[in-house]
Amino acid sequence: MVEPLNIALAGLGTVGTGVVRLIETNAELIARRARRPIRIAAVSARDRTKDRGVDLSRYDWEDDPAALAARSDVDVVVEMVGGSDGPALALARGAIGKGKGLVTANKAMIAHHGLELASAAEKAGVALKFEAAVAGGIPVIKGLSEGAAANAIERVYGILNGTCNYILSTMEDTGRDFGDVLAEAQRMGYAEADPTFDVEGIDAAHKLSILAAIAFGSRLRFDAVETTGISRVKAADIEQARSLGYVIRLLGMSEIDRTDGTARLFQRVHPHLVPFDHPLAHVDGATNAVVAEGNFMGRLLFQGAGAGDGPTASAVVADIIDIARGEKGAAFSMPEGELEAMEPAETGHRRSRSYIRFAVPDRPGVLAEITAAMRDAGVSIASMIQKGEDAQTGEVILAMVTHEGPESAVTEALRILDGSQSLAVRPLVMQIIEG
Ligand SMILES: NC(=O)C1=CN([C@@H]2O[C@H](COP(=O)(O)OP(=O)(O)OC[C@H]3O[C@@H](n4cnc5c(N)ncnc54)[C@H](O)[C@@H]3O)[C@@H](O)[C@H]2O)C=CC1
Numbered sequence: 001m002v003e004p005l006n007i008a009l010a011g012l013g014t015v016g017t018g019v020v021r022l023i024e025t026n027a028e029l030i031a032r033r034a035r036r037p038i039r040i041a042a043v044s045a046r047d048r049t050k051d052r053g054v055d056l057s058r059y060d061w062e063d064d065p066a067a068l069a070a071r072s073d074v075d076v077v078v079e080m081v082g083g084s085d086g087p088a089l090a091l092a093r094g095a096i097g098k099g100k101g102l103v104t105a106n107k108a109m110i111a112h113h114g115l116e117l118a119s120a121a122e123k124a125g126v127a128l129k130f131e132a133a134v135a136g137g138i139p140v141i142k143g144l145s146e147g148a149a150a151n152a153i154e155r156v157y158g159i160l161n162g163t164c165n166y167i168l169s170t171m172e173d174t175g176r177d178f179g180d181v182l183a184e185a186q187r188m189g190y191a192e193a194d195p196t197f198d199v200e201g202i203d204a205a206h207k208l209s210i211l212a213a214i215a216f217g218s219r220l221r222f223d224a225v226e227t228t229g230i231s232r233v234k235a236a237d238i239e240q241a242r243s244l245g246y247v248i249r250l251l252g253m254s255e256i257d258r259t260d261g262t263a264r265l266f267q268r269v270h271p272h273l274v275p276f277d278h279p280l281a282h283v284d285g286a287t288n289a290v291v292a293e294g295n296f297m298g299r300l301l302f303q304g305a306g307a308g309d310g311p312t313a314s315a316v317v318a319d320i321i322d323i324a325r326g327e328k329g330a331a332f333s334m335p336e337g338e339l340e341a342m343e344p345a346e347t348g349h350r351r352s353r354s355y356i357r358f359a360v361p362d363r364p365g366v367l368a369e370i371t372a373a374m375r376d377a378g379v380s381i382a383s384m385i386q387k388g389e390d391a392q393t394g395e396v397i398l399a400m401v402t403h404e405g406p407e408s409a410v411t412e413a414l415r416i417l418d419g420s421q422s423l424a425v426r427p428l429v430m431q432i433i434e435g
């Protein structure tokens with residue numbers, strides 16, 4: 001008789017109930033693939049009485065998630081509570097400290113404490129796995145750390161937040177309002193408990209920092225991700241972008257910058273203009289897509305559901321199956337102590353074409369002032385669109401696309417314009433990704 005792998009589940013929300021449902025539905029198939037049954041020994045969440053649409057009566061209940069780590073009948077703790085610190089971190093440290101494997105969907109915790117947890121797991125000789133934490137159901141961590149293991153990865157980028165992608169692509173298709181679409185994404189279970197993590201790009205930054213560490217073998221640096229979200233993107237930007245041949249997508253982008261001869265880590269989350277014929281332009285809804293470029297494999301594109309109960313549960317259970325098979329692996333694809341410390345890259349020298357949107361009062365001289373600032377900063381304008389007056393604010397939306405040039409020149413032009421009476425609101429800059 002093969003011994004089951006005994007697991008404990010902390011957190012029974014979107015992801016946790018998805019995991020219960022998946023383990024129950026595919027129990028037989030999972031046992032064959034894992035070469036032993038997976039048995040849920042105990043569960044924990046905030047509210048025992050809540051109807052979650054799954055029968056939890058056959059599992060032991062713990063009010064305090066930390067108690068799961070102390071149970072002698074548990075081999076692996078699965079953390080699906082969320083939050084970078086608090087009960088999730090206490091549970092993760094407790095589980096590893098007690099010699100149990102840890103599976104987590106929690107990118108915030110891994111982005112902040114992943115190195116500490118990886119080191120503790122190595123010392124304890126247990127597995128630490130977090131496939132669900134990056135791009136939900138897409139096996140991108142496995143893809144990079146196993147499938148692409150032989151390559152020097154040069155660049156990794158993509159759509160890493162399902163909520164933002166759902167908002168942008170729905171606004172694009174329907175013209176609906178930002179707040180209204182965000183509420184819908186929350187109802188569908190895509191958004192974080194605090195949706196500002198989604199819309200301000202923080203969630204994508206968590207994921208990007210994890211991906212970069214795995215892709216480049218660099219020490220994880222969440223603090224060094226330049227982060228801008230989508231809260232300032234207006235329906236008018238989506239319209240202007242469309243008329244210029246682009247869609248707007250929130251992209252995370254990371255590469256090794258060797259401009260000054262030293263390897264430095266470039267990490268940025270920012271809304272971008274993506275040309276219609278680029279593969280990322282067709283990634284809609286809560287779908288994520290990650291592109292990785294390696295020196296022998298070329299370009300790989302991973303695409304699939306980045307959020308939601310089923311896909312995220314699929315990634316969590318895949319990690320559990322790995323552990324049941326005895327595969328420990330290294331959390332960041334190599335031992336924590338061997339990850340290379342890299343300083344953040346300077347970004348001003350990066351060359352790109354930019355979209356710049358101004359909201360300006362409709363009066364003479366405004367355009368001249370803006371173009372003079374561009375000229376003085378050395379920014380060359382490729383095209384410009386002026387949209388009629390906004391009925392509510394009386395402002396005119398002026399959108400420009402620049403020729404390729406250093407990002408520092410655009411920053412300088414906006415510095416010259418800073419405080420000008422001609423600018424009703426701070427201009428919005430988005431880089432254009434090339435095909
Ligand atoms: N929803 C999604 O599509 C995805 C979520 N994730 C991550 O998975 C984790 C869980 O996310 P969701 O299931 O969406 O969250 P949720 O809010 O639906 O569920 C959280 C669960 O944790 C429990 N919980 C929260 N605070 C607690 C506390 N102090 N003590 C005990 N239990 C507590 C709640 O009762 C609830 O059962 C988060 O780290 C999230 O970032 C990762 C990928 C996708």
Ligand SMILES: N[C@@H](CC=O)C(=O)O
Binds near residue numbers: 162
């Ligand atoms: N809130 C996240 C959930 C998955 O990681 C998202 O919207 O992508």
Ligand code: NA
Binds near residue numbers: 315
């Ligand atoms: Na994943």
